[in-house]
Amino acid sequence: MKKIIQVRIYKGAKYYVAECADLPVVTQGKTLDEVAKNIEEAISLHLEGEDLEEWDILPDFSILVNFELGPIYAKA
Secondary structure, three states, X not given: OEEEEEEEEEEOOOOEEEXXXXXXXXXXXXXXXXXXXXXXXXXXXXXXXXXOOOOOEEEEEEEEEEEOOOOOOOOO
């Protein structure tokens, strides 16, 4: 069973976007703080009333966030 739910955050055209790798959950926010709060809330709402064993998730799970910095360009 998973103790960690993985999330990827990246900068979209206008907002930061957070996508779960383990759950069908996606959200966005204007700032990193906002998107972090939103993904935590979205995961909680998605799992509310669910049997965590069906999702193969432990009850005391953690959220691990990976932040994509985007392309790095070599300076000439």
